[in-house]
Amino acid sequence: MDDLRDKYLTAISAASDEAGLEELRLQAVGKKGEVSLKMRELGKMTPDERQVAGPKLNALKDEINSALAAKKDALADAALDARLAEEWLDVTLPGRTRGKGTVHPISQVTEEISAIFADLGFSVAEGPQIENDWYNFDALNIPPHHPARQEFDTFYMHRDEDDERAPHVLRTHTSPVQIRAMEKTGAPIRVIAPGRVYRSDYDQTHTPMFHQIEGMAIGKDISMANLKWVLEEFFAAFFGIEGIKTRFRASHFPFTEPSAEVDIQCSWVDGQLRIGEGDGWMEVLGSGMMHPKVLKAGGVDPEEYQGFAFGMGIDRLAMLKYGIPDLRAFFDSDLRWLRHYGFNPMVQPNLHGGVSG
Numbered sequence: 001m002d003d004l005r006d007k008y009l010t011a012i013s014a015a016s017d018e019a020g021l022e023e024l025r026l027q028a029v030g031k032k033g034e035v036s037l038k039m040r041e042l043g044k045m046t047p048d049e050r051q052v053a054g055p056k057l058n059a060l061k062d063e064i065n066s067a068l069a070a071k072k073d074a075l076a077d078a079a080l081d082a083r084l085a086e087e088w089l090d091v092t093l094p095g096r097t098r099g100k101g102t103v104h105p106i107s108q109v110t111e112e113i114s115a116i117f118a119d120l121g122f123s124v125a126e127g128p129q130i131e132n133d134w135y136n137f138d139a140l141n142i143p144p145h146h147p148a149r150q151e152f153d154t155f156y157m158h159r160d161e162d163d164e165r166a167p168h169v170l171r172t173h174t175s176p177v178q179i180r181a182m183e184k185t186g187a188p189i190r191v192i193a194p195g196r197v198y199r200s201d202y203d204q205t206h207t208p209m210f211h212q213i214e215g216m217a218i219g220k221d222i223s224m225a226n227l228k229w230v231l232e233e234f235f236a237a238f239f240g241i242e243g244i245k246t247r248f249r250a251s252h253f254p255f256t257e258p259s260a261e262v263d264i265q266c267s268w269v270d271g272q273l274r275i276g277e278g279d280g281w282m283e284v285l286g287s288g289m290m291h292p293k294v295l296k297a298g299g300v301d302p303e304e305y306q307g308f309a310f311g312m313g314i315d316r317l318a319m320l321k322y323g324i325p326d327l328r329a330f331f332d333s334d335l336r337w338l339r340h341y342g343f344n345p346m347v348q349p350n351l352h353g354g355v356s357g
Protein backbone atom coordinates (compact mmCIF):
# COMPACT_ATOMS: atom_id res chain seq x y z
CA MET A 1 0.00 0.00 0.00
CA ASP A 2 2.95 2.29 0.70
CA ASP A 3 4.20 1.53 -2.83
CA LEU A 4 0.84 2.64 -4.21
CA ARG A 5 0.97 5.79 -2.14
CA ASP A 6 4.51 6.70 -3.27
CA LYS A 7 3.68 5.88 -6.91
CA TYR A 8 0.65 8.14 -7.10
CA LEU A 9 1.86 11.02 -4.94
CA THR A 10 5.07 11.19 -7.00
CA ALA A 11 3.15 11.01 -10.29
CA ILE A 12 0.65 13.68 -9.16
CA SER A 13 3.37 16.06 -8.09
CA ALA A 14 5.09 15.55 -11.49
CA ALA A 15 1.92 16.06 -13.60
CA SER A 16 2.26 18.96 -15.99
CA ASP A 17 -1.32 19.55 -17.08
CA GLU A 18 -4.95 18.89 -16.17
CA ALA A 19 -5.39 16.10 -18.70
CA GLY A 20 -2.48 14.15 -17.17
CA LEU A 21 -3.91 14.73 -13.72
CA GLU A 22 -7.31 13.32 -14.76
CA GLU A 23 -5.57 10.27 -16.20
CA LEU A 24 -3.89 9.67 -12.84
CA ARG A 25 -7.21 10.14 -10.98
CA LEU A 26 -8.84 7.41 -13.09
CA GLN A 27 -5.85 5.09 -12.65
CA ALA A 28 -5.85 5.52 -8.84
CA VAL A 29 -9.33 6.24 -7.52
CA GLY A 30 -11.57 5.84 -10.60
CA LYS A 31 -14.11 2.99 -10.61
CA LYS A 32 -11.53 0.58 -11.97
CA GLY A 33 -8.57 2.35 -10.37
CA GLU A 34 -5.94 0.55 -8.36
CA VAL A 35 -7.14 1.88 -4.95
CA SER A 36 -10.77 1.04 -5.79
CA LEU A 37 -9.80 -2.52 -6.76
CA LYS A 38 -7.94 -2.90 -3.49
CA MET A 39 -11.04 -1.71 -1.63
CA ARG A 40 -13.10 -4.36 -3.38
CA GLU A 41 -10.66 -6.98 -2.06
CA LEU A 42 -11.64 -5.99 1.52
CA GLY A 43 -14.69 -8.30 1.15
CA LYS A 44 -12.46 -11.31 0.87
CA MET A 45 -10.51 -10.45 4.04
CA THR A 46 -11.05 -11.68 7.58
CA PRO A 47 -12.69 -9.14 9.90
CA ASP A 48 -9.35 -8.60 11.65
CA GLU A 49 -7.51 -8.00 8.41
CA ARG A 50 -10.31 -5.69 7.23
CA GLN A 51 -10.13 -3.73 10.51
CA VAL A 52 -6.53 -2.83 9.71
CA ALA A 53 -6.66 -2.47 5.89
CA GLY A 54 -10.04 -0.62 5.62
CA PRO A 55 -9.10 2.65 7.36
CA LYS A 56 -5.67 2.59 5.70
CA LEU A 57 -7.23 2.36 2.23
CA ASN A 58 -9.73 5.07 3.06
CA ALA A 59 -6.94 7.30 4.30
CA LEU A 60 -4.94 6.57 1.13
CA LYS A 61 -7.93 7.42 -1.06
CA ASP A 62 -8.44 10.70 0.84
CA GLU A 63 -4.76 11.51 0.59
CA ILE A 64 -4.69 10.92 -3.16
CA ASN A 65 -7.86 12.94 -3.66
CA SER A 66 -6.48 15.90 -1.76
CA ALA A 67 -3.15 15.65 -3.57
CA LEU A 68 -5.10 15.69 -6.89
CA ALA A 69 -7.14 18.76 -5.78
CA ALA A 70 -4.05 20.59 -4.53
CA LYS A 71 -2.18 19.86 -7.76
CA LYS A 72 -5.16 20.99 -9.83
CA ASP A 73 -5.20 24.34 -8.02
CA ALA A 74 -1.44 24.68 -8.45
CA LEU A 75 -1.67 24.01 -12.18
CA ALA A 76 -4.48 26.61 -12.56
CA ASP A 77 -2.38 29.18 -10.63
CA ALA A 78 0.63 28.47 -12.83
CA ALA A 79 -1.48 28.84 -15.97
CA LEU A 80 -2.78 32.21 -14.75
CA ASP A 81 0.74 33.36 -13.86
CA ALA A 82 1.93 32.35 -17.34
CA ARG A 83 -0.91 34.31 -18.95
CA LEU A 84 -0.23 37.36 -16.82
CA ALA A 85 3.44 37.24 -17.78
CA GLU A 86 2.58 36.77 -21.46
CA GLU A 87 -0.15 39.40 -21.70
CA TRP A 88 1.79 42.06 -19.88
CA LEU A 89 0.83 45.58 -20.90
CA ASP A 90 2.93 48.72 -20.46
CA VAL A 91 0.34 51.39 -19.79
CA THR A 92 3.06 54.04 -19.68
CA LEU A 93 3.89 53.64 -23.41
CA PRO A 94 3.01 56.70 -25.50
CA GLY A 95 -0.05 56.31 -27.77
CA ARG A 96 0.30 55.75 -31.50
CA THR A 97 -0.08 59.09 -33.25
CA ARG A 98 -2.24 59.21 -36.35
CA GLY A 99 -1.09 61.10 -39.42
CA LYS A 100 -3.26 64.16 -39.78
CA GLY A 101 -4.55 65.37 -43.13
CA THR A 102 -3.59 68.90 -44.03
CA VAL A 103 -5.05 71.61 -46.22
CA HIS A 104 -3.33 71.63 -49.61
CA PRO A 105 -1.30 74.82 -50.14
CA ILE A 106 -3.33 75.66 -53.26
CA SER A 107 -6.57 75.32 -51.30
CA GLN A 108 -5.13 77.43 -48.51
CA VAL A 109 -3.99 80.20 -50.85
CA THR A 110 -7.37 80.10 -52.66
CA GLU A 111 -9.07 80.61 -49.30
CA GLU A 112 -6.71 83.45 -48.39
CA ILE A 113 -7.42 85.21 -51.70
CA SER A 114 -11.18 84.62 -51.41
CA ALA A 115 -11.19 86.05 -47.88
CA ILE A 116 -9.41 89.21 -49.05
CA PHE A 117 -11.84 89.74 -51.94
CA ALA A 118 -14.77 88.98 -49.63
CA ASP A 119 -13.68 91.99 -47.55
CA LEU A 120 -13.81 94.04 -50.78
CA GLY A 121 -17.40 92.95 -51.48
CA PHE A 122 -16.78 90.11 -53.95
CA SER A 123 -18.60 86.79 -53.70
CA VAL A 124 -17.23 83.48 -54.96
CA ALA A 125 -18.70 81.86 -58.11
CA GLU A 126 -18.13 78.31 -59.32
CA GLY A 127 -18.91 76.49 -62.56
CA PRO A 128 -18.23 73.36 -64.62
CA GLN A 129 -14.70 72.32 -65.58
CA ILE A 130 -15.99 70.79 -68.81
CA GLU A 131 -17.43 73.69 -70.81
CA ASN A 132 -18.94 74.06 -74.23
CA ASP A 133 -16.92 76.22 -76.59
CA TRP A 134 -19.44 79.06 -76.49
CA TYR A 135 -18.83 79.79 -72.80
CA ASN A 136 -15.10 79.13 -73.02
CA PHE A 137 -14.44 81.11 -76.26
CA ASP A 138 -17.30 82.77 -78.20
CA ALA A 139 -18.78 84.61 -75.19
CA LEU A 140 -15.29 85.95 -74.49
CA ASN A 141 -14.99 87.50 -77.94
CA ILE A 142 -12.86 84.66 -79.24
CA PRO A 143 -14.81 83.54 -82.36
CA PRO A 144 -14.11 80.24 -84.20
CA HIS A 145 -10.86 80.38 -86.20
CA HIS A 146 -9.63 83.31 -84.10
CA PRO A 147 -5.87 82.81 -83.63
CA ALA A 148 -6.33 83.08 -79.84
CA ARG A 149 -8.14 79.72 -79.84
CA GLN A 150 -4.87 78.07 -80.84
CA GLU A 151 -2.89 79.92 -78.20
CA PHE A 152 -4.84 78.29 -75.40
CA ASP A 153 -3.56 74.72 -76.09
CA THR A 154 -7.08 73.50 -75.48
CA PHE A 155 -8.01 69.95 -74.49
CA TYR A 156 -11.03 68.96 -76.59
CA MET A 157 -13.41 66.28 -75.34
CA HIS A 158 -13.81 63.21 -77.54
CA ARG A 159 -16.81 63.41 -79.90
CA ASP A 160 -18.61 60.83 -82.00
CA GLU A 161 -18.78 61.90 -85.64
CA ASP A 162 -22.55 62.24 -85.61
CA ASP A 163 -22.62 64.21 -82.34
CA GLU A 164 -24.76 67.30 -82.93
CA ARG A 165 -23.95 69.02 -79.64
CA ALA A 166 -21.56 71.96 -79.33
CA PRO A 167 -17.92 70.91 -78.93
CA HIS A 168 -16.86 70.61 -75.28
CA VAL A 169 -13.47 71.52 -73.85
CA LEU A 170 -11.71 71.44 -70.51
CA ARG A 171 -12.04 75.11 -69.55
CA THR A 172 -8.85 77.00 -70.35
CA HIS A 173 -9.67 79.80 -67.87
CA THR A 174 -12.38 80.51 -65.29
CA SER A 175 -13.90 83.30 -67.44
CA PRO A 176 -16.86 81.05 -68.41
CA VAL A 177 -17.79 80.98 -64.71
CA GLN A 178 -18.01 84.79 -64.82
CA ILE A 179 -20.20 84.72 -67.97
CA ARG A 180 -22.55 82.30 -66.17
CA ALA A 181 -22.55 84.54 -63.07
CA MET A 182 -23.53 87.56 -65.22
CA GLU A 183 -26.35 85.56 -66.83
CA LYS A 184 -27.61 84.44 -63.44
CA THR A 185 -27.33 87.63 -61.39
CA GLY A 186 -27.18 90.45 -63.94
CA ALA A 187 -25.57 93.83 -63.10
CA PRO A 188 -24.38 95.25 -60.80
CA ILE A 189 -22.19 92.37 -59.71
CA ARG A 190 -18.88 91.69 -57.97
CA VAL A 191 -17.55 88.13 -58.13
CA ILE A 192 -14.37 86.13 -58.15
CA ALA A 193 -14.07 82.75 -59.87
CA PRO A 194 -11.26 80.56 -58.54
CA GLY A 195 -10.70 77.03 -59.78
CA ARG A 196 -8.93 74.47 -61.92
CA VAL A 197 -8.17 75.22 -65.55
CA TYR A 198 -6.51 73.10 -68.22
CA ARG A 199 -4.02 73.69 -71.02
CA SER A 200 -1.88 71.16 -72.86
CA ASP A 201 1.50 72.37 -71.62
CA TYR A 202 4.15 70.87 -69.30
CA ASP A 203 7.52 72.20 -68.18
CA GLN A 204 9.08 73.84 -65.11
CA THR A 205 6.56 76.69 -65.12
CA HIS A 206 3.52 74.99 -66.73
CA THR A 207 1.36 72.04 -65.68
CA PRO A 208 -1.57 70.81 -67.80
CA MET A 209 -3.88 71.52 -64.86
CA PHE A 210 -3.37 74.68 -62.89
CA HIS A 211 -5.41 77.12 -60.83
CA GLN A 212 -6.65 80.49 -61.83
CA ILE A 213 -8.60 83.19 -60.13
CA GLU A 214 -10.54 85.69 -62.14
CA GLY A 215 -12.56 88.57 -60.83
CA MET A 216 -14.89 91.22 -62.18
CA ALA A 217 -16.90 94.18 -60.95
CA ILE A 218 -19.73 95.56 -63.09
CA GLY A 219 -21.54 98.79 -62.23
CA LYS A 220 -22.76 102.09 -63.66
CA ASP A 221 -19.49 103.96 -63.21
CA ILE A 222 -16.74 101.40 -62.81
CA SER A 223 -13.35 102.49 -64.15
CA MET A 224 -9.69 101.44 -64.41
CA ALA A 225 -9.13 103.56 -61.26
CA ASN A 226 -11.37 101.15 -59.30
CA LEU A 227 -9.42 98.23 -60.77
CA LYS A 228 -6.10 99.70 -59.66
CA TRP A 229 -7.32 100.39 -56.11
CA VAL A 230 -8.85 96.91 -55.72
CA LEU A 231 -5.71 95.19 -56.97
CA GLU A 232 -3.40 97.27 -54.75
CA GLU A 233 -5.59 96.51 -51.72
CA PHE A 234 -5.44 92.85 -52.67
CA PHE A 235 -1.65 92.65 -53.09
CA ALA A 236 -1.05 94.56 -49.85
CA ALA A 237 -3.27 92.13 -47.92
CA PHE A 238 -2.01 88.98 -49.69
CA PHE A 239 1.71 89.68 -49.28
CA GLY A 240 1.25 91.58 -46.01
CA ILE A 241 3.03 94.64 -47.45
CA GLU A 242 1.34 97.99 -46.99
CA GLY A 243 1.61 100.46 -49.88
CA ILE A 244 2.93 97.89 -52.38
CA LYS A 245 3.30 99.56 -55.78
CA THR A 246 1.78 98.26 -59.01
CA ARG A 247 2.60 99.11 -62.62
CA PHE A 248 0.03 98.86 -65.42
CA ARG A 249 1.37 98.15 -68.91
CA ALA A 250 -0.83 98.39 -72.00
CA SER A 251 -1.57 94.93 -73.38
CA HIS A 252 -4.14 93.03 -75.37
CA PHE A 253 -6.76 90.41 -74.55
CA PRO A 254 -9.77 89.66 -76.75
CA PHE A 255 -12.14 90.01 -73.77
CA THR A 256 -10.99 93.41 -72.43
CA GLU A 257 -10.58 96.88 -73.96
CA PRO A 258 -8.41 98.56 -72.88
CA SER A 259 -6.23 95.82 -71.46
CA ALA A 260 -3.33 95.97 -69.05
CA GLU A 261 -0.76 93.63 -67.64
CA VAL A 262 -0.04 94.36 -63.99
CA ASP A 263 3.36 94.14 -62.32
CA ILE A 264 4.17 94.37 -58.65
CA GLN A 265 7.21 96.08 -57.21
CA CYS A 266 10.11 93.78 -56.33
CA SER A 267 13.88 93.44 -56.16
CA TRP A 268 16.50 90.71 -56.06
CA VAL A 269 18.91 90.75 -53.12
CA ASP A 270 21.61 88.04 -52.98
CA GLY A 271 19.59 85.88 -55.36
CA GLN A 272 16.49 86.25 -53.19
CA LEU A 273 13.26 87.80 -54.38
CA ARG A 274 11.97 90.69 -52.23
CA ILE A 275 8.40 91.64 -53.02
CA GLY A 276 7.31 95.27 -52.44
CA GLU A 277 10.89 96.59 -52.35
CA GLY A 278 13.29 98.24 -54.78
CA ASP A 279 12.84 99.28 -58.39
CA GLY A 280 12.20 95.96 -60.17
CA TRP A 281 8.87 94.75 -61.49
CA MET A 282 7.28 91.35 -61.77
CA GLU A 283 4.27 90.51 -63.89
CA VAL A 284 1.53 88.83 -61.85
CA LEU A 285 -1.79 89.49 -63.54
CA GLY A 286 -3.78 90.42 -66.67
CA SER A 287 -6.70 92.82 -66.58
CA GLY A 288 -8.77 95.42 -68.33
CA MET A 289 -12.20 96.90 -68.90
CA MET A 290 -14.66 94.23 -70.01
CA HIS A 291 -15.24 94.26 -73.77
CA PRO A 292 -18.79 95.44 -74.70
CA LYS A 293 -19.31 92.19 -76.64
CA VAL A 294 -18.46 90.17 -73.52
CA LEU A 295 -20.90 92.18 -71.37
CA LYS A 296 -23.55 91.58 -74.04
CA ALA A 297 -22.78 87.84 -74.13
CA GLY A 298 -23.45 87.74 -70.40
CA GLY A 299 -26.78 89.54 -70.85
CA VAL A 300 -25.54 92.91 -69.55
CA ASP A 301 -26.24 96.11 -71.52
CA PRO A 302 -22.88 97.76 -72.31
CA GLU A 303 -24.68 101.10 -72.89
CA GLU A 304 -25.73 101.09 -69.25
CA TYR A 305 -22.88 99.27 -67.47
CA GLN A 306 -19.11 98.95 -67.52
CA GLY A 307 -16.92 96.52 -65.68
CA PHE A 308 -13.33 95.68 -64.97
CA ALA A 309 -12.00 92.13 -65.01
CA PHE A 310 -8.71 90.48 -64.13
CA GLY A 311 -7.15 87.05 -64.11
CA MET A 312 -4.13 85.57 -62.34
CA GLY A 313 -2.53 82.22 -61.62
CA ILE A 314 -3.05 80.97 -58.06
CA ASP A 315 -0.17 78.49 -58.24
CA ARG A 316 2.38 81.15 -59.10
CA LEU A 317 1.05 83.47 -56.38
CA ALA A 318 1.41 80.64 -53.87
CA MET A 319 4.97 79.98 -55.08
CA LEU A 320 5.86 83.66 -54.70
CA LYS A 321 4.36 83.94 -51.23
CA TYR A 322 5.83 80.72 -49.87
CA GLY A 323 9.06 80.54 -51.86
CA ILE A 324 8.36 77.31 -53.74
CA PRO A 325 10.69 77.18 -56.77
CA ASP A 326 9.01 74.61 -59.03
CA LEU A 327 5.32 74.56 -59.89
CA ARG A 328 5.41 70.78 -60.11
CA ALA A 329 6.03 70.60 -56.35
CA PHE A 330 2.32 71.16 -55.84
CA PHE A 331 1.26 68.15 -57.83
CA ASP A 332 4.15 65.63 -57.90
CA SER A 333 5.55 66.02 -54.42
CA ASP A 334 4.52 65.51 -50.85
CA LEU A 335 4.12 67.69 -47.81
CA ARG A 336 7.52 66.85 -46.32
CA TRP A 337 9.05 68.47 -49.35
CA LEU A 338 6.89 71.56 -49.03
CA ARG A 339 7.76 71.83 -45.32
CA HIS A 340 11.44 71.70 -46.29
CA TYR A 341 10.77 74.91 -48.20
CA GLY A 342 9.16 76.53 -45.19
CA PHE A 343 5.55 76.09 -46.19
CA ASN A 344 3.46 75.01 -43.22
CA PRO A 345 0.17 73.64 -44.51
CA MET A 346 -1.18 73.34 -40.95
CA VAL A 347 -1.32 77.11 -40.52
CA GLN A 348 -4.85 78.18 -41.36
CA PRO A 349 -5.50 81.47 -43.11
CA ASN A 350 -7.03 84.17 -40.95
CA LEU A 351 -10.41 84.73 -42.57
CA HIS A 352 -10.92 88.11 -40.91
CA GLY A 353 -8.38 90.36 -42.54
CA GLY A 354 -4.66 89.89 -42.91
CA VAL A 355 -2.92 86.67 -43.76
CA SER A 356 -0.80 84.14 -41.94
CA GLY A 357 2.84 83.65 -42.80
Ligand code: 2NL
Pocket residue numbers: 175176178179212214216253255256285286287288290291294309310311312313
Ligand atom coordinates in the same frame (compact mmCIF):
# COMPACT_ATOMS: atom_id res chain seq x y z
C1 2NL B 1 -4.21 86.45 -67.53
C2 2NL B 1 -5.26 87.30 -68.11
C3 2NL B 1 -7.47 87.97 -67.78
C4 2NL B 1 -9.78 88.43 -67.77
C5 2NL B 1 -8.74 87.58 -67.55
C6 2NL B 1 -12.20 88.37 -68.08
C7 2NL B 1 -13.33 87.66 -67.82
C8 2NL B 1 -14.51 88.09 -68.35
C9 2NL B 1 -14.54 89.20 -69.12
C10 2NL B 1 -13.39 89.87 -69.35
CL1 2NL B 1 -15.93 87.23 -68.11
N1 2NL B 1 -12.23 89.45 -68.82
N2 2NL B 1 -11.04 87.94 -67.54
C11 2NL B 1 -9.52 89.72 -68.22
C12 2NL B 1 -8.23 90.11 -68.46
C13 2NL B 1 -7.18 89.25 -68.26
O1 2NL B 1 -6.49 87.07 -67.53
O2 2NL B 1 -3.08 86.60 -67.84
N3 2NL B 1 -4.58 85.53 -66.66
C14 2NL B 1 -3.70 84.64 -66.02
